Amino acid sequence: MTDPHLKIESLNLGLGGFSLKNINLSCAKSEYHVLLGPTGSGKSSLMKTILGFHIPHSGAILFNGRDISKELPETRNMGYVPQNYSLFPHLNVEGNIRFGLRVRKNSLAKDDAVVDRLCSTLNISHLRQRKIAFLSGGERQKVAIARALAIQPDMILLDEPFSSIDEGAKRNLWIELKQMMNDVGITAFHITHNLEEAYTMGERLSVLINGELLQNGPKNEIFDRPLTKSIARFLNYRNIFEGITEDADSGTKINTDHFNIMVSRRLPHNKKISFCIRQQDIKVIKKDEEVKESLKRNRFSGRIITLFTMPEYCLMNFRITNSPMPHDFELKFPRYIIERQKLYQGMEIDVAMWEPNIIIFDE
Amino acid sequence: MNKLFDIIIWGTGALLILAFLSLFAGMLAELAQGEVVKSPDMNKIWFAVRLSLYTATIASIAAIIVSIPVAYLFSRHNFLFKNFFDTLLDLPIVLSPIALGAMLLIFFNTPVGKQINNLFGPFVFEVKGIMLAQFFVVVGLSIRLLKAAFDGIDVEYENIARTLGYGKLRVFFHVLMPLAKKGIISAMLLTWGKAMGEYGATVTLAGATTLKTETIPVAISLSFESVDITSALVFITILVVISFAILFFVRSFQGKGI
Numbered sequence: 001m002t003d004p005h006l007k008i009e010s011l012n013l014g015l016g017g018f019s020l021k022n023i024n025l026s027c028a029k030s031e032y033h034v035l036l037g038p039t040g041s042g043k044s045s046l047m048k049t050i051l052g053f054h055i056p057h058s059g060a061i062l063f064n065g066r067d068i069s070k071e072l073p074e075t076r077n078m079g080y081v082p083q084n085y086s087l088f089p090h091l092n093v094e095g096n097i098r099f100g101l102r103v104r105k106n107s108l109a110k111d112d113a114v115v116d117r118l119c120s121t122l123n124i125s126h127l128r129q130r131k132i133a134f135l136s137g138g139e140r141q142k143v144a145i146a147r148a149l150a151i152q153p154d155m156i157l158l159d160e161p162f163s164s165i166d167e168g169a170k171r172n173l174w175i176e177l178k179q180m181m182n183d184v185g186i187t188a189f190h191i192t193h194n195l196e197e198a199y200t201m202g203e204r205l206s207v208l209i210n211g212e213l214l215q216n217g218p219k220n221e222i223f224d225r226p227l228t229k230s231i232a233r234f235l236n237y238r239n240i241f242e243g244i245t246e247d248a249d250s251g252t253k254i255n256t257d258h259f260n261i262m263v264s265r266r267l268p269h270n271k272k273i274s275f276c277i278r279q280q281d282i283k284v285i286k287k288d289e290e291v292k293e294s295l296k297r298n299r300f301s302g303r304i305i306t307l308f309t310m311p312e313y314c315l316m317n318f319r320i321t322n323s324p325m326p327h328d329f330e331l332k333f334p335r336y337i338i339e340r341q342k343l344y345q346g347m348e349i350d351v352a353m354w355e356p357n358i359i360i361f362d363e
Numbered sequence: 364m365n366k367l368f369d370i371i372i373w374g375t376g377a378l379l380i381l382a383f384l385s386l387f388a389g390m391l392a393e394l395a396q397g398e399v400v401k402s403p404d405m406n407k408i409w410f411a412v413r414l415s416l417y418t419a420t421i422a423s424i425a426a427i428i429v430s431i432p433v434a435y436l437f438s439r440h441n442f443l444f445k446n447f448f449d450t451l452l453d454l455p456i457v458l459s460p461i462a463l464g465a466m467l468l469i470f471f472n473t474p475v476g477k478q479i480n481n482l483f484g485p486f487v488f489e490v491k492g493i494m495l496a497q498f499f500v501v502v503g504l505s506i507r508l509l510k511a512a513f514d515g516i517d518v519e520y521e522n523i524a525r526t527l528g529y530g531k532l533r534v535f536f537h538v539l540m541p542l543a544k545k546g547i548i549s550a551m552l553l554t555w556g557k558a559m560g561e562y563g564a565t566v567t568l569a570g571a572t573t574l575k576t577e578t579i580p581v582a583i584s585l586s587f588e589s590v591d592i593t594s595a596l597v598f599i600t601i602l603v604v605i606s607f608a609i610l611f612f613v614r615s616f617q618g619k620g621i
Contacts, residue, residue, distance in 0.1 A: 100527030
């Protein structure tokens with residue numbers, strides 16, 4: 001990562017019964033950074049703190065190397081797109097875009113050029129005289145972005161910008177917005193609770209849960225290697241277990257009471273640890289099928305308990321033979337696997353997982 | 364059961380509207396009777412109408428000017444004893460106007476009150492007293508109405524304007540005031556209407572002196588006392604027409620979604 005454009009150091013903030021605890025985060029210039037977290041985790045509070053509406057009790061917010069923690073929102077030069085866009089209803093589209101320019105002492109020609117360029121980039125030139133009430137969700141979003149960009153901010157902050165957009169239109173707009181931000185070359189800080197949105201748009205992600213920033217890094221790192229159980233749960237990973245470590249010949253055995261997992265890493269003996277195997281990382285194997293050596297170590301025989309077919313994928317609940325649990329693993333795989341392997345509910349199958357895909361939590 | 368419910372709501376509504384209409388009809392019928400009607404004193408009527416319009420306008424404008432920052436403060440900020448102060452400002456809405464007028468009268472008998480009376484008055488038994496009494500009676504209502512108007516404006520509009528470079532004062536005038544315009548106008552009209560009809564505090568502080576502190580409500584009272592039913596009915600009709608016009612205008616204005 002290049003020198004951070006925005007850097008938050010040991011930030012603490014109390015808001016009634018809720019608090020942000022020891023937040024450390026950095027965001028490089030021109031980076032598209034997504035802050036991901038469940039509803040009520042403190043994402044909006046953190047964004048409002050960056051914008052200057054809450055003063056942190058301790059810690060610093062460094063922007064371009066300058067501590068802005070105590071600066072007023074109007075002096076921070078940060079563009080803001082709120083959740084419901086909050087376009088001024090008493091102004092038309094152009095009035096909204098020009099609003100921030102009215103307090104700047106630019107020449108009228110310069111302001112006109114800014115508005116023209118933004119309307120053209122965002123493809124909203126035909127809406128300039130339209131009243132806000134007559135705009136669609138997507139059009140409102142573009143006008144809100146144009147209004148935020150008109151002041152030529154150093155950074156743009158977007159608070160759940162797709163929450164008012166129809167589900168069907170979201171995916172196209174994710175790509176469109178990302179492209180738009182790349183074209184403008186601005187640093188973007190985007191908050192969302194939507195995993196797909198975060199994965200599609202973010203270059204780097206931060207995960208905030210219950211006021212604590214638990215992980216920060218490239219998106220693949222977050223999705224492939226969540227650091228804690230709470231992140232894994234938030235990412236909707238199902239197969240999370242606890243077990244006791246035992247030394248084994250070729251690594252460590254983790255005993256969960258109803259099955260054992262083998263890992264080649266040497267872990268401290270007789271220690272309680274948590275681990276997770278993502279639904280998509282468990283392979284379905286036919287009873288008589290030979291598998292690679294790397295899969296053999298963690299191969300389990302059992303039965304399909306339930307099999308759900310969704311439009312894009314299948315979900316399976318699998319129980320290991322003689323397991324006391326209603327089911328042990330949840331699997332997620334493409335629909336064609338059902339036909340290829342002729343799977344059905346109650347069928348005896350094997351499942352296996354590749355060791356590098358077993359996520360062992362540090363906590 | 365559904366039918367019974369419909370009968371109850373429609374029936375109660377119809378009965379109440381009928382009761383109100385009966386009041387107005389009774390008044391008009393009385394006015395139309397030959398023995399009641401005698402030539403009213405037009406000078407007295409014009410004086411009361413002019414005085415009421417003048418004092419109610421000044422009092423309601425003053426109330427709105429004071430209420431806007433106070434309502435904004437209570438709408439947007441939390442502070443120690445906020446509920447206590449909020450309740451205190453609500454008192455004029457529920458307190459008997461006569462009690463309020465008496466409190467004002469007693470206040471002007473204190474050393475501070477006497478000083479204020481000397482500096483800005485005289486208030487007691489004077490026209491300024493009418494405006495002051497009306498102000499205190501309506502200011503609680505105007506704060507309540509304006510606070511509701513400000514509460515209805517999403518604070519994100521102000522946040523957005525701040526991030527776009529507007530300081531608090533500019534946000535207030537360029538964002539909040541245009542968005543609250545409808546609420547402010549409605550509050551102004553309702554406050555003015557209430558000031559026009561104010562009697563209790565006015566008569567206690569400013570007295571009921573013919574052709575001096577005789578607003579329309581005072582004139583109604585004086586007319587009844589002197590058994591001048593015609594004048595009383597004329598004054599009541601004027602007050603009813605003004606009040607109805609204000610309420611009807613406010614309702615239509617709010618419904619337009621301007």
